[in-house]
Amino acid sequence: xxxxxxxxxxxxxxxxxxxxxxxxxxxxxxxxxxxxxxxxxxxxxxxxxxxxxxxxxxxxxxxxxxxxxxxxxxxxxxxxxxxxxxxxxxxxxxxxxxxxxxxxxxxxxxxxxxxxxxxxxxxxxxxxxxxxxxxxxxxxxxxxxxxxxxxxxxxxxxxxxxxxxxxxxxxxxxxxxxxxxxxxxxxxxxxxxxxxxxxxxxxxxxxxxxxxxxxxxxxxxxxxxxxxxxxxxxxxxxxxxxxxxxxxxxxxxxxxxxxxxxxxxxxxxxxxxxxxxxxxxxxxxxxxxxxxxxx
Ligand SMILES: NC(=O)c1ccc[n+]([C@@H]2O[C@H](COP(=O)([O-])OP(=O)(O)OC[C@H]3O[C@@H](n4cnc5c(N)ncnc54)[C@H](OP(=O)(O)O)[C@@H]3O)[C@@H](O)[C@H]2O)c1
Numbered sequence: 001x002x003x004x005x006x007x008x009x010x011x012x013x014x015x016x017x018x019x020x021x022x023x024x025x026x027x028x029x030x031x032x033x034x035x036x037x038x039x040x041x042x043x044x045x046x047x048x049x050x051x052x053x054x055x056x057x058x059x060x061x062x063x064x065x066x067x068x069x070x071x072x073x074x075x076x077x078x079x080x081x082x083x084x085x086x087x088x089x090x091x092x093x094x095x096x097x098x099x100x101x102x103x104x105x106x107x108x109x110x111x112x113x114x115x116x117x118x119x120x121x122x123x124x125x126x127x128x129x130x131x132x133x134x135x136x137x138x139x140x141x142x143x144x145x146x147x148x149x150x151x152x153x154x155x156x157x158x159x160x161x162x163x164x165x166x167x168x169x170x171x172x173x174x175x176x177x178x179x180x181x182x183x184x185x186x187x188x189x190x191x192x193x194x195x196x197x198x199x200x201x202x203x204x205x206x207x208x209x210x211x212x213x214x215x216x217x218x219x220x221x222x223x224x225x226x227x228x229x230x231x232x233x234x235x236x237x238x239x240x241x242x243x244x245x246x247x248x249x250x251x252x253x254x255x256x257x258x259x260x261x262x263x264x265x266x267x268x269x270x271x272x273x274x275x276x277x278x279x280x281x282x283x284x285x286x287x288x289x290x291x292x293x294x295x
Contacts, residue, residue: 001025001027001061001064002024002027002064002181003027003046003062003064003066004026004027004066005066006067007028007039009068010138010169011169011172011173012028012173013039013040014169014173014174015177016028016039016041016043018176019180020040022177024177024181026044027044027045028043029045029046029048030046030047031047031049032047046058050069050078050081051081053081054085056088056089059085059089063094064093064094065086065095066096066098067082067083067095067096067098071112071241072237073235076118076119076122080122083095083123087126092127094131094186095123095128095131096131096179096180096185097120098133098135098172099132099134101192101193102134102253103117103132110253111240111241112241112244112245113248129187130186131179131187131188131190132188133175134189134191134192135172135191135192136193136194136256137164137166137245137249137254139166139167140169141166142166142203149207149283150283153213154218155216155218156220156225156228157217157219157249158243158246159219160200160219160250161219162250162253163198163202163249163252163255164197164249165196165197165256165257166194166198167192167269167270171192171270174261174264175260175261179264185264190258192261193257193258193261195257195268195269197254197255200217201217203217203272206276207276209273210273210276210280211276222246226243
């Protein structure tokens, strides 16, 4: 049986949809019972968290675990606690670990990337069988820019002319579903990207074309980006991390394009134009529930 952690999130939720389509035997881990009642495919669920992992007899029921935690300061500590709970249960399931592009490169000093590197070192020492999914930046992060695009026709990305190979979270979920349900993926690392790498300027042009309006691009100075991120409610650790990430993009770190999405899923990686079209309402209308503006 498969255990999906992070089941209510941007990747976990479409992963449950894909696993339901594949008629897989799947259980979600949720922190709050109410969230378990509304999962795709009426998935079974257990209540647990990385802070307080489920007991040994519960963990022993799963032969595959999709391991996803949020990009917060305690991320490495939380995932390591969960891995140690598995090992203490005398259990050795196959882990499909959500990481991030760059995690294998010790030269990448972005804190969100470093956390995954630390977890990967712990997994390597554990000897568990692991498959890594290492996505580039999600296209879905553009939703945080939708408010400013609607109101002011501007895209602010503090990354100069640096390009990023934005990938749809739904493509990451499709890859995860294949890795969890088909043989041959143990000890593999998949770097998951969109079909091309785009700069902020190029992204603004695509947005203009899809929505038939002029959307400009501004390379936000770091000080202004910091002020806006703090004002959006993000904590200091997350803000510093977002600026490190932007710098990494500026230096070309996120521009790698791979064919791993089409090779694993059998369908092309989502084009930015198609993703924008699917999310048209967020960019053109005034839905009541949008994430706070970030850039
Ligand atoms: N953002 C990007 O562009 C990007 C790119 C590449 C890789 N990544 C990686 O992707 C991961 C985040 O994926 P995502 O965007 O799908 O996540 P997400 O939408 O932020 O969802 C986080 C999930 O983790 C659960 N969660 C939070 N705290 C938990 C805890 N203490 N114990 C157990 N579960 C907990 C949440 O459950 P609740 O519903 O209870 O809150 C939710 O299901 C991170 O590891 C990040 O490094 C992100």
